[in-house]
Amino acid sequence: MEASTIQLSTRQLELLELVKKHAPVTGEQLAEYLGVSRPTLRSDLSLLVMLGLLDAKPKVGYFLGNAYRSVNEPIERLGALKVREVQGVPVNVPDSLSVHDAVITLFTENADTLLVVNERKRFAGIVTPKDLLKITLGNPSSAAVPVSMVMTRYPNVVTLTPEDSVMDAIRKMSHHQVDCLPVIVPCGEQAEPEVAGWVSKSNIIRLIADIATVGKLEEPEL
Incomplete structure (x- = not known):
């Protein structure tokens, strides 16, 4: 399963953006940023870690994974787009x-x-x-x-x-x-x-x- 073949959801893209800005960041902090509960994000975070877009260290938090570089450019282009x-x-x-x-x-x-x-x-x-x-x-x-x-x-x-x-x-x-x-x-x-x-x-x-x-x-x- 490669990140380039997965249709990332709006929330997953938001998580990547938040981790990029605040890494290392805990799941509790991410949930607070998005105004949702920690269990709500569990499946999204698990998928992003599995794809290599995020990495996680116990007692440290989430940070960008090795695979993020391969999709970084299109995500940056999304972030740069104006309404x-x-x-x-x-x-x-x-x-x-x-x-x-x-x-x-x-x-x-x-x-x-x-x-x-x-x-x-x-x-x-x-x-x-x-x-x-x-x-x-x-x-x-x-x-x-x-x-x-x-x-x-x-x-x-x-x-x-x-x-x-x-x-x-x-x-x-x-x-x-x-x-x-x-x-x-x-x-x-x-x-x-x-x-x-x-x-x-x-x-x-x-x-x-x-x-x-x-x-x-x-x-x-x-």
Whole structure:
């Protein structure tokens, strides 16, 4: 089993990045950095050690293994990527759109999340399938309700900027357990931000899979 043929998960890549920065580092410290329990990381750490990407010494901790050098370059390339280089074109809807039409848009655009903009075309919030499901269940009159009534409003939305790193996007998705992050451009303290794009979990996974399996970065299909 070679590291170049394994599709490393988001958390495994995060572990490699943390060990690179903090080695030697214990499993307890890694769990604290990621906000999870030590047993949660046991299988990930075992796999990385087995692949030779990590080494471990009792009472010392984890450090980079000999095999890390062979995959170091593609991982470094992932860490150097900016959000603006991988962001996709989001599905924007006006805040006046009805819940009924929002549901149709989700299906026709095959989207996980809808970005909501106001009358000035500025970012106002997001709507997810869960938001729409909550209001439609047992509420026959909900179809006419505007999405502005059910959306999560900015600034209560986790966002990215074009200059954030892809690793920042991965960390935010993992920490907040979200499938999509809007990419916004701030326009001053008082003005609403502009929508620049979005980064979805499926695109990140595809990007990581390309790097982990073929050791080179290909143009992502966004």
